[in-house]
Amino acid sequence: MTNESETQAPQSMASRGSNRSAQPYCANFRDFIGDGWGPRPQGPTEALDSAPYAALRRAAIGASFPGERLVIPAGPLKVRSNDCDYLFRPHSAFAHMTGTGTNFEPDAVLVLHPLTDASSKVAQGEATHEAVLYFRPRASRSSEEFYANARYGELWVGARPSLEEIQTLTGITCAHIDTLPDALAKDAGPGGVNLRVVLEADDAVTSLVDSTRSQAGLSSGSEAQASDEALMEALSELRLTKDPWEVQQMQNAVDATRAGFDDLIRSIPRAQGHWRGERVLEGAFGAKAREEGNGVGYETIAAAGNHANTLHWINNNGPVRSGDLVLVDAGVEVDSLYTADITRTIPVDGHFTEPQARVYQAVLDACEASLAAANKPGAKFRDLHAAAMVVLADRLEKWGLLPDGVSAEETLKPEGQFHRRWMVHGTSHHLGIDVHDCAQARRDMYMDAELEPGMCFTIEPGLYFREDDLKVPEEFRGMGVRIEDDCIVRPDGSVERLSESIPRTIDDVEAWITSLIQSDN
Incomplete structure (x- = not known):
């Protein structure tokens, strides 16, 4: 007779972190936990004090790179030990460009998308880019993420903000992080839009940018390093004087x-x-x-x-x-x-x-x-x-x-x-x-x-x-x-x-x- 352990498929290494806990997954539980919650508190109604200053910084960096798409990641969570993360601190360039400060928001990415006729806009002192902030907004309470995801779930780490709340706070257009790949690829290519990324901020975002550049026929990898470093240099030098x-x-x-x-x-x-x-x-x-x-x-x-x-x-x-x-x-x-x-x-x-x-x-x-x-x-x-x-x-x-x-x-x-x-x-x-x-x-x-x-x-x-x-x-x-x-x-x-x-x-x-x-x- 074969016992149960002998019939189970080998457990993957990635899944073994869950061995220490027993989470309920039955349909009755999922229905019950997703129901009966009161309304959420009212979100912010005013922008952060930093918002107008951050907008000027974005305008300044955009004017240095007219016609190019600038990608500035906040960075991911970093593991402290096993499945425990360090307290998140966004990349400094991201925080400077958004004005968001503490604890916003793992995996977020600020992208400055070039507007058409950028050269003439620079000459006329007009905005050369549209800023869009991509991040993972909070999930609904009926979702599995709400209760089962120890890294992002609301019952584990608190409620993340909505797209609308962050747009109110920052004055920046917000979009779901899942739309980032298509947004980076739009109009990219020789004779079109070039991409630059802050290399050190988020390896996954850097890989996505590099893949997008390669597929669009743009310089990528080490060939694009000087271009990316020029963006990092400009972001750093912008901080030499404080507003x-x-x-x-x-x-x-x-x-x-x-x-x-x-x-x-x-x-x-x-x-x-x-x-x-x-x-x-x-x-x-x-x-x-x-x-x-x-x-x-x-x-x-x-x-x-x-x-x-x-x-x-x-x-x-x-x-x-x-x-x-x-x-x-x-x-x-x-x-x-x-x-x-x-x-x-x-x-x-x-x-x-x-x-x-x-x-x-x-x-x-x-x-x-x-x-x-x-x-x-x-x-x-x-x-x-x-x-x-x-x-x-x-x-x-x-x-x-x-x-x-x-x-x-x-x-x-x-x-x-x-x-x-x-x-x-x-x-x-x-x-x-x-x-x-x-x-x-x-x-x-x-x-x-x-x-x-x-x-x-x-x-x-x-x-x-x-x-x-x-x-x-x-x-x-x-x-x-x-x-x-x-x-x-x-x-x-x-x-x-x-x-x-x-x-x-x-x-x-x-x-x-x-x-x-x-x-x-």
Whole structure:
């Protein structure tokens, strides 16, 4: 006699994830679960505050590619482990072009379809493209997806929006994602419409675009790479200057980050009693980031003692000891997906020792010199770093750390650079919807560019003296100091710190720590 298991067909690997659960599939259940639901809440009646600004960004990018179809995916969900996904964050270019912010919408694709006679429209300043947002709207409650799909089903992940709701919020025409293949293929071909896609955003969409191009007789694959990279470059460079709505988002992110630092400082006494005190500090900041925004904009660095000399120390698994400095590099990403990026170096005991204060003041002076350079007429982005290096090279010479016979002036020359042993990173980077924003911009648009109104960037010099560095005095070893502020170029060309309210001088930092810790005791 043959038992039941021997007669069953082999189970595919893809289906084995369902072995852990037993979902009902009978007709009676399907009928019952799909019935008896009340009306849905009223959808949005007004557009997002970001909508008019996003429309201007779409118009700007469209004018750079008249007559071409531009494909900007949000990206797919990403697996964290087995069948569990990471919290979704849309691709930055998609978020910038749509203004949708947090958690919209896995697998969505923004397409800018070219309008006819695009060249004359560019000349006349008219719209060159029609934007259409393709995504998977919510399914009906009578569908199997509603209750059985753990990745998209409403009972599992909540209700997705309707096409009409997103059209109201964004002002963008919306369509079902299933219509995307036909929409991409329309009029594509030599003498017709060319396609460009943001390569890194969604592999499945890139493959669809490539297949469409190939079938239409257009360049595809590696032959189209330069064309696609030009789109990515243009999207990145468009973010080099922020509009007023974006500047407000940056200020919101900085203000939330200040609140996160406050909570982190309040947690110092508990951190000192924990074997992984750095993680106590990280957790305090992260909790505030989730309360006030989407979360952290990047992995928090909470580096105590010698760990501060590992520039990207994100393990945060060390103790926090009396007498240490703790270098905290952290930023809140608000719901619009714009992030702050702030570093403060905090004495655990609330007061800097004399050697700590000496190093800290040198870094603070470098910050001030960099900001002063930014406020000079015609300042270029590269000038911020150069000004900070002048200060640090001077202090290192005074402390006797440069090689014998080498002056501060000599080490600053291209063939010198001895001072960079103790600060190997740059002093500044653009900031916005990515913590290192505008990364695909050309060098002449970034490093070599003059500062312009709307540019948002960090100023973050540091000095890092590893505990095994025999070229520095023993009193400095194991000490790392960085101070980082977020800055904006105002419409009149002046440069200000958005993070001015976050204490940074020695006296202010000590008073900040004392007031927060004493208020909790």
